[in-house]
Amino acid sequence: MNIYSPYEIDMEKLSSVPTELEIFTHKFVGLPRNIKDIMLLTAPGFIWTLAQNYNLTEEQSGNISRIIRDILLGDLFAGDMSQTISERLELDQQTAQQIRDKLVKELFAPAIEDIKKIQREKFPDRVGQGSANTPRPAMPQPPAPPQMKNGPPVNQSNIINLRQNSNS
Amino acid sequence: MQLKQRQKIIGVVTIVAFLSFFLPTHFVYAFWWDLPSINDLVALFFQTVFNLIGGVIAVVSTALNYAVSVRAGGDIPVVATTWKILRDFSNMIFIVLLIYMAFATIFDQGKYTFKDMIVRFLIVAVLINFSLVIGIFVIDAVQVLTNIFLGSIGNIGDRLGQYLSPGELLPSSAIGTASLAGGGLVSLIFAVILSSILLFSMLVALAFAFIRVPIIWMLLVVSPLAWMSHVLPNSEQWWKKWWSLFFGWNLFLPVYLFFIYLGLLFLSKRNEIINSVIQVGTTTNPANTPLVNTLTNGLTFNLLFFYIFAAVVMVGGTWAATKVTSMVGTGFDKGLGWAKGLVKKVPLPYVGNLQGAEAGVKARYGQFQQEGFKNPWLNKVYGGKEAQSRADARARDFFRVGERNAIEKQEAAEIATNKAKIRNMNTNDLRTRMSTGPRVQQLAVRELLKERNQLTGAEIIETYRMHGGDHTENGRKFIGSVDYGKLSGTERTNLLRESTDPTVRQKIAAVMAEKGNMGTTPADHVDWLANNARELYAQGSERIDFIQKAEKEDFMATIEAKSRLAAAGEIEIRDGAAIITTVPDILRVRVQKMKADALAEVDRDAWGTFGAPPTDFFTEVQDKIRALQVAQPPVAGAAGPPPIPPKPGGGEVFKANILKEVTDNRKLRIINTITP
Numbered sequence: 001m002n003i004y005s006p007y008e009i010d011m012e013k014l015s016s017v018p019t020e021l022e023i024f025t026h027k028f029v030g031l032p033r034n035i036k037d038i039m040l041l042t043a044p045g046f047i048w049t050l051a052q053n054y055n056l057t058e059e060q061s062g063n064i065s066r067i068i069r070d071i072l073l074g075d076l077f078a079g080d081m082s083q084t085i086s087e088r089l090e091l092d093q094q095t096a097q098q099i100r101d102k103l104v105k106e107l108f109a110p111a112i113e114d115i116k117k118i119q120r121e122k123f124p125d126r127v128g129q130g131s132a133n134t135p136r137p138a139m140p141q142p143p144a145p146p147q148m149k150n151g152p153p154v155n156q157s158n159i160i161n162l163r164q165n166s167n168s
Numbered sequence: 169m170q171l172k173q174r175q176k177i178i179g180v181v182t183i184v185a186f187l188s189f190f191l192p193t194h195f196v197y198a199f200w201w202d203l204p205s206i207n208d209l210v211a212l213f214f215q216t217v218f219n220l221i222g223g224v225i226a227v228v229s230t231a232l233n234y235a236v237s238v239r240a241g242g243d244i245p246v247v248a249t250t251w252k253i254l255r256d257f258s259n260m261i262f263i264v265l266l267i268y269m270a271f272a273t274i275f276d277q278g279k280y281t282f283k284d285m286i287v288r289f290l291i292v293a294v295l296i297n298f299s300l301v302i303g304i305f306v307i308d309a310v311q312v313l314t315n316i317f318l319g320s321i322g323n324i325g326d327r328l329g330q331y332l333s334p335g336e337l338l339p340s341s342a343i344g345t346a347s348l349a350g351g352g353l354v355s356l357i358f359a360v361i362l363s364s365i366l367l368f369s370m371l372v373a374l375a376f377a378f379i380r381v382p383i384i385w386m387l388l389v390v391s392p393l394a395w396m397s398h399v400l401p402n403s404e405q406w407w408k409k410w411w412s413l414f415f416g417w418n419l420f421l422p423v424y425l426f427f428i429y430l431g432l433l434f435l436s437k438r439n440e441i442i443n444s445v446i447q448v449g450t451t452t453n454p455a456n457t458p459l460v461n462t463l464t465n466g467l468t469f470n471l472l473f474f475y476i477f478a479a480v481v482m483v484g485g486t487w488a489a490t491k492v493t494s495m496v497g498t499g500f501d502k503g504l505g506w507a508k509g510l511v512k513k514v515p516l517p518y519v520g521n522l523q524g525a526e527a528g529v530k531a532r533y534g535q536f537q538q539e540g541f542k543n544p545w546l547n548k549v550y551g552g553k554e555a556q557s558r559a560d561a562r563a564r565d566f567f568r569v570g571e572r573n574a575i576e577k578q579e580a581a582e583i584a585t586n587k588a589k590i591r592n593m594n595t596n597d598l599r600t601r602m603s604t605g606p607r608v609q610q611l612a613v614r615e616l617l618k619e620r621n622q623l624t625g626a627e628i629i630e631t632y633r634m635h636g637g638d639h640t641e642n643g644r645k646f647i648g649s650v651d652y653g654k655l656s657g658t659e660r661t662n663l664l665r666e667s668t669d670p671t672v673r674q675k676i677a678a679v680m681a682e683k684g685n686m687g688t689t690p691a692d693h694v695d696w697l698a699n700n701a702r703e704l705y706a707q708g709s710e711r712i713d714f715i716q717k718a719e720k721e722d723f724m725a726t727i728e729a730k731s732r733l734a735a736a737g738e739i740e741i742r743d744g745a746a747i748i749t750t751v752p753d754i755l756r757v758r759v760q761k762m763k764a765d766a767l768a769e770v771d772r773d774a775w776g777t778f779g780a781p782p783t784d785f786f787t788e789v790q791d792k793i794r795a796l797q798v799a800q801p802p803v804a805g806a807a808g809p810p811p812i813p814p815k816p817g818g819g820e821v822f823k824a825n826i827l828k829e830v831t832d833n834r835k836l837r838i839i840n841t842i843t844p
Binding site: 004007011015021022025026028029033036037040041044045046048049052053 | 805807808811813814815816821824827828829830831832833834836837840841
């Protein structure tokens with residue numbers, strides 16, 4: 001089982017319960033191809049990197065895989081993503097917000113319109129409310145400077161100062 | 169010759185005897201024992217002639233008076249009886265005309281067709297029975313005009329006698345015989361000439377006045393034929409001529425009387441006219457001076473002028489009457505045309521006006537000429553120019569003249585023309601016309617519906633058959649452009665059986681393979697694929713491509729069909745350099761070559777059932793995935809910094825790609841069980 005794969009995270013468990021497997025496979029085959037692509041191919045590497053960046057445990061990594069799976073399948077309201085991350089991963093609100101932003105802007109970006117559509121279909125009432133009360137998952141906010149609780153060390157030699165180059 | 173001589177003599181004697189009736193009853197100076205001089209004899213001769221002419225003028229004036237009073241119309245038994253005969257005859261001709269019109273319409277003979285003739289035909293059919301009444305009505309109407317002039321003039325002879333006294337022309341009796349040697353003889357000759365002119369002019373008028381009656385009667389008698397001639401375009405000139413003559417001869421009399429009236433009016437005022445022109449007293453009027461000085465009689469310029477004037481009026485009036493009436497006849501034609509135009513412009517409900525309706529009828533008739541009857545059965549009787557073109561094309565095909573398949577090309581052109589006409593019609597309207605009207609029109613409608621994807625499978629097959637199936641190029645073209653996926657399995661099966669065109673059959677069979685219309689059991693599928701691949705394609709590669717079209721429906725049947733053909737040497741499948749023919753080998757090689765998306769589409773039966781023993785196909789796919797995983801093993805992630813994510817193995821990626829393409833959750837569950 002690959003804990004970083006939203007598709008595989010609970011597959012063994014699902015496979016032992018035919019009805020739940022039936023429900024899952026039914027939902028999965030109905031997804032657009034780009035969402036399937038995220039779930040099967042893009043997400044595992046992304047979640048692994050995220051876990052590395054935020055020092056997430058395997059359990060936290062498994063939970064973030066489940067959250068991503070649930071959002072992609074339309075089982076979880078995207079407006080609740082930040083709070084759900086905070087609750088399930090037991091992270092502070094700010095970090096949960098950062099992870100949410102990262103997911104929306106980077107992982108979901110190729111399929112953002114299809115994800116919005118699924119969310120609107122599954123949560124027609126909440127999408128309207130969420131737009132007023134909570135940040136809209138489909139509308140990425142301007143990139144905020146990384147303020148990680150335990151930010152990864154950055155090799156300054158890898159950064160090119162474009163201003164200096166342009167001035168020089 | 170002798171007979172002619174005798175006839176001449178008898179004729180002259182008869183005329184002389186007849187003229188002797190008009191000789192004067194008394195002679196002067198003529199005694200046989202008292203021999204007269206030459207001058208006397210000459211004077212006697214001219215006087216005799218003068219008296220003779222005077223007598224004839226008296227008779228002619230009486231006859232003229234009678235002639236102008238004769239009414240040409242009214243109830244004339246001879247005319248009515250003869251008219252009835254000709255009317256009945258004309259009614260009989262109507263039947264012939266109807267038959268002629270029918271044939272002319274069928275064979276499209278110019279102006280004799282239904283469109284050109286029917287209106288006039290109906291009008292004439294009705295009015296021909298009233299032709300006598302109409303003729304008499306015209307005569308009576310003209311008679312009213314005639315009566316006005318007759319009432320004003322009275323007796324023409326009396327009037328002429330009143331204003332032109334012939335006695336004034338003779339030398340005065342007081343002159344005596346002595347004067348005859350001089351101006352008296354000249355005066356006498358003038359009197360003869362003038363009275364001759366007067367007689368001639370009166371004779372002309374009398375001739376016309378008399379002859380008009382039988383002519384009008386004759387015109388009345390032949391009026392049914394004249395009306396009948398109005399039906400046929402080429403004989404219409406007779407109708408016009410009849411009206412021209414009829415109006416002309418009817419109007420002759422009032423016009424002539426008008427001129428006579430004018431002339432008599434002039435004569436009655438001759439003194440006033442001369443005085444007002446000369447503007448001198450009557451006694452000193454040079455016009456009243458004798459023309460010959462030695463004469464003392466009244467042969468003055470005045471008298472001479474008015475005699476000549478009277479003659480001119482008599483002859484000129486006749487001439488003018490004939491001219492004017494012929495103009496009236498022509499004018500009648502023009503007036504009739506103008507009246508027609510006016511009537512046509514009168515507003516009418518629904519059709520605007522008669523002119524519009526006529527244009528509409530002409531347009532509709534043009535369409536009828538082009539397309540013939542709408543009813544398919546009647547269209548066989550008359551199909552218009554299109555049918556004629558088809559018949560021509562058919563004949564060319566039969567006799568092998570000109571280009572090949574002329575009939576089909578003709579029909580294709582007609583279909584294209586009809587399609588262009590109805591291209592803007594909505595689909596519902598098109599559907600209502602799909603099965604009505606001539607076959608070519610139905611085909612045009614159906615082709616348009618097909619272009620709009622509005623034909624059912626059954627209708628497509630029906631249309632294909634209407635085109636003539638594979639026997640015609642149009643049929644082949646039609647069926648070749650059909651989306652066979654819209655047909656039902658049965659329709660496709662029937663069409664494959666019915667069609668003989670190889671290309672069409674290949675297309676249909678390909679769709680049948682893709683849709684799984686290959687029979688009931690897997691064994692049927694194998695047979696169907698092998699047989700059709702063999703039958704429809706010559707090349708081995710084409711046969712393989714055809715068989716593989718059924719992979720989504722029955723993958724294993726395709727493998728077995730290939731195996732059967734490979735074993736028979738009808739196709740060649742290689743595994744590297746080796747030729748393979750068995751099912752396992754062919755299955756393995758095929759799965760190895762298939763991409764993830766193609767494998768994902770393979771039918772559920774090939775993948776097997778969740779929880780059941782794996783199928784051969786499943787095992788081959790699993791082997792392939794595992795082989796890929798071995799060939800491209802996964803790469804573990806590096807913590808970094810920066811972290812480098814793990815890279816999945818080739819088998820994992822291939823499986824993920826299959827999962828991504830699968831649309832059947834039962835297949836998904838089976839594929840999930842593959843472990844790279």
